[in-house]
Amino acid sequence: MTGSGTSEREQNFPALLERLRPECEQLVARYERKRSALLPICHLFQLHEGFVSKEAMRAAASMLDLTPAEVEGTVSFYTLFFRRPVGKYVLQVCRGLACSINGAEDLMAYFREKLGVGHLQTTADGTFSYEEVECLAACDRATCMQVNLEFVYDLTPQKIDEMLAAMRAGTYATSPMAQTEAPAATWSVPQDDQVATGRKSSGALGQPSPNNAGGVGDESGIIMLDRILAGDVGFYERTSERAVRDSRAVTEVVEAEKNGGNGASH
Numbered sequence: 723m724t725g726s727g728t729s730e731r732e733q734n735f736p737a738l739l740e741r742l743r744p745e746c747e748q749l750v751a752r753y754e755r756k757r758s759a760l761l762p763i764c765h766l767f768q769l770h771e772g773f774v775s776k777e778a779m780r781a782a783a784s785m786l787d788l789t790p791a792e793v794e795g796t797v798s799f800y801t802l803f804f805r806r807p808v809g810k811y812v813l814q815v816c817r818g819l820a821c822s823i824n825g826a827e828d829l830m831a832y833f834r835e836k837l838g839v840g841h842l843q844t845t846a847d848g849t850f851s852y853e854e855v856e857c858l859a860a861c862d863r864a865t866c867m868q869v870n871l872e873f874v875y876d877l878t879p880q881k882i883d884e885m886l887a888a889m890r891a892g893t894y895a896t897s898p899m900a901q902t903e904a905p906a907a908t909w910s911v912p913q914d915d916q917v918a919t920g921r922k923s924s925g926a927l928g929q930p931s932p933n934n935a936g937g938v939g940d941e942s943g944i945i946m947l948d949r950i951l952a953g954d955v956g957f958y959e960r961t962s963e964r965a966v967r968d969s970r971a972v973t974e975v976v977e978a979e980k981n982g983g984n985g986a987s988h
């Protein structure tokens with residue numbers, strides 16, 4: 723942070739933007755609609771700044787005729803974009819089913835012990851950011867992870883030791899992330915804390931919140947279906963009717979079975 727209250731990165735941003743502008747324009751020119759260039763442009767900024775800063779989001783919005791909120795809405799949706807500075811190596815270890823069956827739990831514990839940090843945390847020296855993620859779609863090579871988005875397969879404790887040593891020595895095959903600002907203890911933005919708020923679909927299953935798209939308590943699909951089928955008939959009216967009808971039907975079947983009959987008598 724400088725005396726003017728802005729960080730060195732913020733001060734350097736206008737020069738970076740001018741340097742990247744021609745590349746951004748080329749990206750925009752590839753697509754029929756400007757907004758289609760949003761993801762590649764965000765990737766470009768993340769490549770140079772190590773994360774997608776607020777300045778980058780504003781610049782992308784202005785280049786693509788979008789609002790900053792639209793850009794932030796997209797960036798916050800994808801877990802591969804970071805809105806806060808991260809470590810030089812982002813270690814994303816798969817905790818999906820195939821990896822778990824093959825020992826991911828033990829390997830994650832090993833990582834946590836070796837790094838001294840937990841899920842969504844960055845080491846104090848800013849070298850490593852650690853995250854436990856859902857299936858990386860490489861189940862045939864479980865256990866696996868990504869380092870700065872590059873796959874590493876068939877993990878073992880020995881492989882982890884070698885990998886961390888090479889990263890610390892600066893000899894690891896995958897390049898470190900750009901680091902234009904020192905990372906904090908976590909890069910997670912508070913409203914993304916799915917366990918606390920249940921706001922996002924990914925990982926939010928089981929959170930009884932109507933804001934939890936796709937999770938328990940999410941009524942959006944049923945509401946939409948009801949709107950299509952029933953016009954003005956309210957959701958609650960219809961669902962309670964349906965609940966009564968369904969429970970009656972179940973009782974009738976059970977009763978019919980008890981009496982040795984068949985439940986479809988009427």
Ligand code: FES
Nearest residue numbers: 816818821858860
């Ligand atoms: S479960 Fe780990 S890659 Fe699919």
